[in-house]
Each structure stands twice: as C-alpha cells, then as structure tokens.
Amino acid sequence: GAGVSQSPSNKVTEKGKDVELRCDPISGHTALYWYRQSLGQGLEFLIYFQGNSAPDKSGLPSDRFSAERTGGSVSTLTIQRTQQEDSAVYLCASSSGGRELYGYTFGSGTRLTVV
Amino acid sequence: TQLLEQSPQFLSIQEGENLTVYCNSSSVFSSLQWYRQEPGEGPVLLVTVVTGGEVKKLKRLTFQFGDARKDSSLHITAAQPGDTGLYLCAGSYPGNNRKLIWGLGTSLAVNP
Numbered sequence: 001g002a003g004v005s006q007s008p009s010n011k012v013t014e015k016g017k018d019v020e021l022r023c024d025p026i027s028g029h030t031a032l033y034w035y036r037q038s039l040g041q042g043l044e045f046l047i048y049f050q051g052n053s054a055p056d057k058s059g060l061p062s063d064r065f066s067a068e069r070t071g072g073s074v075s076t077l078t079i080q081r082t083q084q085e086d087s088a089v090y091l092c093a094s095s096s097g098g099r100e101l102y103g104y105t106f107g108s109g110t111r112l113t114v115v
Numbered sequence: 116t117q118l119l120e121q122s123p124q125f126l127s128i129q130e131g132e133n134l135t136v137y138c139n140s141s142s143v144f145s146s147l148q149w150y151r152q153e154p155g156e157g158p159v160l161l162v163t164v165v166t167g168g169e170v171k172k173l174k175r176l177t178f179q180f181g182d183a184r185k186d187s188s189l190h191i192t193a194a195q196p197g198d199t200g201l202y203l204c205a206g207s208y209p210g211n212n213r214k215l216i217w218g219l220g221t222s223l224a225v226n227p
Contacts, residue, residue, distance in 0.1 A: 004157070034225075043203070043217040056214070091157050104147055104215070106157025 006092050006107035015112055021077040021110045025094030032069055032083055033095070033104065034077050038088040046090075049075065068099075082114045119204055119218035123186055127224040136221040138204035139186045145209045147187050149178055152201040152220070161189075163209045 005024040009022055013019050025032050034046040045059035049069040060066070064082075069075040089111050093104035120139045123192075128134055138147065146165045150158035162171050164180035164187060171178045177190040191198055201222050205215040 014130055028163060040219070042219045043205075059214075093157070103160035103163055104158075106159070108156050 001011060002037045004094050004105050004107035005053055006110050008110055011113070011114070015084060016081055018078065018080045019082055019112065021079075021090050021092075021112070023075045023077070023092030023107060024076065024093075024106055025075070025092070026096075027073075031070050031095040031109070032075050034075070034114055035091045035093065035110070039090055042070035043091070045064065046077070053089075066070045079112075082112075085100045086113045087112055087114045105115055117153060119206055119216060121202075121204060121218035121221050124219065125222050125224075127226065128194055130227050132225075133190070133192050134194055135188055135190045136202055137186065137188050138206075138218055140216075141185065142208060144206040145184075145186050147180060147184075147204060147206040148215065149187070149189055150203045150205065152155075152203060153199075158203055166188060172180070175183060191223075194217055194223075196225045196227050197225055199225050209214070 004026055007022045011019055030051045032049040036044045036046055045061055045082060047067045048056040064080045067077045077090060089109040091106050092110045093106045097103050122137050126134060141151045143193040146163055149161045151161055161177045162173060164171060164178055167180060167182045167184045170182040175192045178214045187204060189202060201220045204218045207215055213217045
C-alpha cells in the first residue's frame, strides 16, 4: 500500500486478556519496527525485523510480548495476559534497506487501553 | 533507555513568531532525524542530517547539525497554526545504526 497500515486503530481490553496488533508495511520495505509510545515516556523500541534475519527482540519488556512477521511483510504484535501498564499507543514503522538514513514511515498506531 | 534531551518541552507562541527547539546528547551521532507528530498520527519524517555543521532548509524550517554531531536545532520562521505538533528528534549512534534513540519531543502550539 501507499503507507503503513495498522489495525485496529483503537483497542480496549480487559486485564488478563490477550491482544493482537497488526501492521502492514509499505510494499518493498525490508525493515519493520514496533515502538510503544506513552505519555512522557517517548518512543520505546520493542522489536526490529530486517529481511530474513533473526529479529532484534531486545526491546520487548517481558515474555508476555511477542511478534512475528510472515513472508517478510505483515507483522503481528501479540501481548498475552495484558496488564494496565501495557496501555499505550503501539506504533509500527517500516523502512527500506534497514538503514536509518532513509527514515522511517510510521503507521497511525493502535491505541491500547487495558481496563 | 537512553534518550536525547529536547528543549523546551512545551512552547506556545503566536502566529508569525520565530522559534528554535534543540536536541542534545553527550554522545556523537552518526545521523539524526527530525519528525513531526500530530495527535492520533504517527511521526512523519522531516529531515535527516548526517554531516557535522550541515544545514538543511525545508520551506520555513531550518535544521542544523552541530559541528561535533552531538546536537541539533530546528528553527521555524514565521510560525503558522499548521506547524502545531510534537517535534521529535531521533539519532543513531556509530555501531548501532539500526535502532534510533528518541527524544521526548517539543510540543509546539501556534496560536492564530
């Protein structure tokens, strides 16, 4: 597509439930990033996919968080047993070549609220 | 998580005024990017600077990269209400060019 598409745009879930967030990157972009943005916290890196390489999972805050990228395109971020502190905006970005010099194109994000 | 320092945190000005926001680090960047984010949207890339002392202009916006590549500034001339948003800087460090380090941003409000 023309841009990075994320769904859903808003998600309200009960504490303890699992959620899946989807990201459809720009066609041809080999790099895909997930970030979390909370008020006053800035953008927090979660995970990075580059082509067929093993993902960089160093930013995932706990083992309740996981992500996959199928066929080098669509990515899903899964949060198991959600907690209230997981409430945030989850942003996906893609980039060509995995080089930051090209800049990231972000989606509009998924606003997750855990009640 | 290492952050870049951005200042000021908040800025409210009248239409037509000039302003400058800053992005600082104690470490040397290999490159630095500026983004603008509007409510309910993801950040949008404005510019990437790579060379120390580099100056780039985008209409009324002027971006400067410090000679030592440790700091950057964004100057807006004759601000307009459409410039309202959160301005974020993000840098990459030598040896780790695949993950950007982000500042907390400067929230700018331009009042008509």
